[in-house]
Amino acid sequence: MQPENAHQARVLTSLRRDGPQAAVELAAQLSLSRSKIGQELARLEEMGFVERAGKAESRGGRRSGLVQLSGRLRFVGVDIGATSLDVGVIDGRLDIVAQTSEVIDIEAGPEPILGRAVEMIGKLRAGGHLPRLDGIGVGVPGPVSFRDGYTVSPPIMPGWDRFPVREHVMQQFDCPVLVDNDVNLMAVGEMYSGLAQSVADFLFVKIGTGIGCGIITGHRVLRGSNGSAGDIGHIALHDTGPVCRCGRTGCLEACFSGAALSRDATALARGGESPGLRDLLVGRQVLTAEDVGVAMRAGDPQALGLVRDGGRRLGRVLSGLVNFCNPAMIVVGGGVSKLGHVLLAEVRSELYRRSTPLATSSLPIVLSELGDNAGILGAAAMISDHVLGVSPES
Amino acid sequence: MQPENAHQARVLTSLRRDGPQAAVELAAQLSLSRSKIGQELARLEEMGFVERAGKAESRGGRRSGLVQLSGRLRFVGVDIGATSLDVGVIDGRLDIVAQTSEVIDIEAGPEPILGRAVEMIGKLRAGGHLPRLDGIGVGVPGPVSFRDGYTVSPPIMPGWDRFPVREHVMQQFDCPVLVDNDVNLMAVGEMYSGLAQSVADFLFVKIGTGIGCGIITGHRVLRGSNGSAGDIGHIALHDTGPVCRCGRTGCLEACFSGAALSRDATALARGGESPGLRDLLVGRQVLTAEDVGVAMRAGDPQALGLVRDGGRRLGRVLSGLVNFCNPAMIVVGGGVSKLGHVLLAEVRSELYRRSTPLATSSLPIVLSELGDNAGILGAAAMISDHVLGVSPES
Structure with a gap:
């Protein structure tokens, strides 16, 4: 069931945004007569979208009924x-x-x-x-x-x-x-529900096996003309470089992603260049991005290098996107974001170096707190x- | 003077979008009673926003009055x-x-x-x-x-x-x-009024002395959090390369723009590498982007090379932006766009080579027809x- 008209939708928008309200307030806010708002509220109550709440003190001393979104909505x-x-x-x-x-x-x-x-x-x-x-x-x-x-x-x-x-x-x-x-x-x-509640325009960057981006502009999702907006994993970083699963070379996620970290860490371990990573590989076929984090926190310089290089590469791509769409915040999430502040420091440094000062003058770059x-x-x-x-x- | 309420704004939106309409149609479309719509139309007529137009044949054979936006609005x-x-x-x-x-x-x-x-x-x-x-x-x-x-x-x-x-x-x-x-x-x-009338999401790229971009998503301008969205001229193409007027190196517009073409063409003319450009420089201090077009059309290979290189560089930056925001069209305008289809061919080629197939499956890249x-x-x-x-x- 859905609202039957624009008035009902505006009532529900107002109730979700501002919480319980008196019918007379809603009428004033939406330029509707008291009888009209009464009629729409009755229909919304019948449909189970709103319910009567406690009483509010009205200005004239009379008590008027509050309405709110139904507590049974699921x-x-x-x-x-x-x-x-x-x-x-x-x-x-x-x-x-x-x-x-x-x-x-x-x-x-x-x-x-x-x-x-x-x-x-x-x-x-x-x-x-x-x-x-x-x-x-x-x-x-x-x-x-x-x-x-x-x-x-x-x-x-x-x-x-x-x-x-x-x-x-x-x-x-x-x-x-x-x-x-x-x-x-x-x-x-x-x-x-997350850190971006206060802003209208932001980017959410998910770093998992691959890399993707959710774009919010004016509180709305930017999906693009056929739903592929935010596909930043295949933005070209280099003309040469590792071959990507998409078949091209030098894509961001071929250079930095969970899969790229796993590939590079495993190669370092096998080549014997990193004792820390080599020890983690004992008895296993491949290392994961999580292993890179473990080795980095244990002080392994090769693992630290992988994370820093990755952060710089991600920062390089994001610097162009920040110039392009001027977000108010960047939220970084996904499994690989657990590499945490070492990763974020490199992203920030590259962004501040390469984006225009106006676009980065107040641009928080934060780790998601919502997790899964x-x-x-x-x-x-x-x-x-x-x-x-x-x-x-x- | 502006509309006094949301009903009046919706009436005006409908009249601009769909042209003259009968009051009863407007009432039905906006879920308003006939008396309410009559009242709002009377106010809009008083304020000079709408006027009575001819009569429309109503279904029942009666004739009802049409209203339209005032022909005197300026x-x-x-x-x-x-x-x-x-x-x-x-x-x-x-x-x-x-x-x-x-x-x-x-x-x-x-x-x-x-x-x-x-x-x-x-x-x-x-x-x-x-x-x-x-x-x-x-x-x-x-x-x-x-x-x-x-x-x-x-x-x-x-x-x-x-x-x-x-x-x-x-x-x-x-x-x-x-x-x-x-x-x-x-x-x-x-x-x-231009070629993008049919699409909700597109990029307008202006190539003049510098390079900028206007972003339309869902029929709205994307301005970003402090108005600097679309500033693509300073996206990094290279870590090295020409110094930009912004002080960084390798920015798009330091590599390709009206100013960059002028700089590079003048250097080629002075160095004697291009007879065509050298002849154009006689008696002048510098060449312009327009001169590059003249020499190119006269068959000068160096001038053609400048335009092709420029198109590839622009295409490289746009390929990332296309992956990012998945527009339905790219319109190219500004003075340097008069270099025309040679430029566009290189942009297209680089875009199709570097962007994902889904994002370019139907992506017209066209020259503006609105000019100044x-x-x-x-x-x-x-x-x-x-x-x-x-x-x-x-």
Whole structure:
């Protein structure tokens, strides 16, 4: 169920932004008559979107009824990663009320993976966490045609190309469903619940196996003309350099990413150049980005060098993007961001060196504090905006 | 004068987007009662925003009155360049009804230049082109704090830093005034009147003495957090390379721009490497980008080489930006774009080579057809949107 007209949507936008309010305040704010606002509130109450709250002291001494978003509203966020599946339930205020997680392999294909997600939602319902279900947001690790609700040419998702994710999930639950790229949704999560709550324009950079970026401008996700905006992993750093999984050479993520760190650290360990990394490789085939962090913190200079070089490369690409879109903040997340402040210091240094002073005069570059929750929060917040007709700009 | 409420703004948005309409259609479209729409239309007519048009055949055979935007609405666009000052008058449909141009030197400072603009507007009024004046949009060649209506740290505008351009013009004319960066406004002009009318997301790249970019996402200008978005001239191409006027090395516009072409062509002519360019230099101190075009078209290989190298460099930077923001079109304008299709062919080739296939699968890269009118059109359209309360998204 969704609001029936623009007035109702504006009422819900106002209630989510400003909390409980008196009907007379809402009427004044939206230039509607008292009888009209009464009528719209009655419909919204019937549909279960709003409820009566306590009484507020009115100016004339009379007491008028407050209305607020219904405490029973429930939205589900599904965050499908390459190797993990996270499902969370949030209420109308975007607070997480329940969540669950499983290990998956995205290459199993859409029907098995979405089947798992459906089961997980079923269990949350059985556990009493879904007294109702107002909508489901789904994030996937590839480019998405947002309008159509499916992935388009996703490089790491065999079998998912144009699979009707939205239709499939809607058929199971008969509620509104939206699908978006996972990094876009992590950015939405940061906008509503993370460090970027105070800003209208920011970049969320996810460093995992690959590198991606969610772009928020004027409180909205910039998706681009066919859903591939934010694909910064294949921006050219060098004309030569390592061959990327996309087939070109010198792409950012071929030079710096979880996969590139794993490759470079393993080579250093095998070549015997780094005793610290060599010791970590004993009995294993490859090192991971996490191992690089362990060796770096233990004082291994080669591991430290990998992180610093990586930070400079990422900073170089970001410096151009900062000149281009002049964000108010950069939030860095994803597994590899756990390399932490050593990485961030190099990114900052390169940014301040290469971007224009006006664009960096007040540009915080911070580590995400939401961790794995950013994706489910963003997915659920996106469908909540859609269902309530809420305009994200406040 | 501006619309008094959201209903009136929505009426004006609808009339500009869809042309003349019957009051009953507007009522249905905006979910307002017939009496309410009648009341709002009467107010809009009193304020001079709308007028009665012909009659439309209604379905039941009765004839109902059409309303349309007033034919007397007039908006002024002022486009302040480094060496030229253009002033144009447009009507409510964004058609140019009069325009005038003068040669200036931006370094004369804000009061003399704005004084000239005020005189030019006065002459257009004396000539009968301004039966009324509903608003003025002003474009300036530097970063702008859009909210404050002044330029911020403009590199080529001595004396203009934080000069209150908007206040100054408002005091002269007592009408709404907005100020924006000139390249942003050229992009707005392309959105309303140029080749980009059909797309929601595009880049407008201006190649003049320097290089700048106007970014339109979802039919809106992306200005960034402090008005410097689109400043692509200082994106790093190389770690070494020519020193830029910004003090860093290897910036795009130090490698390719009107100024860089002039520098490189003059050096080639003096060094005797290009007979074509050498002949053009006879009796002069320096060559211009235009001279490079003349020599290129006459078959000079060195001149052709400069244009091709430049196109590749621009293409290299744009390839990263295309991956980042996934536009539906790139429009290239500004004086140096007159180098035309040789330049564009190199840009395209580099873009298709370096950007991801999804981002370039349908990406027209075209030359602007608006020429010098893009700036005044965009400036006037911006203030028209603001005054009418029109939402640019259709």
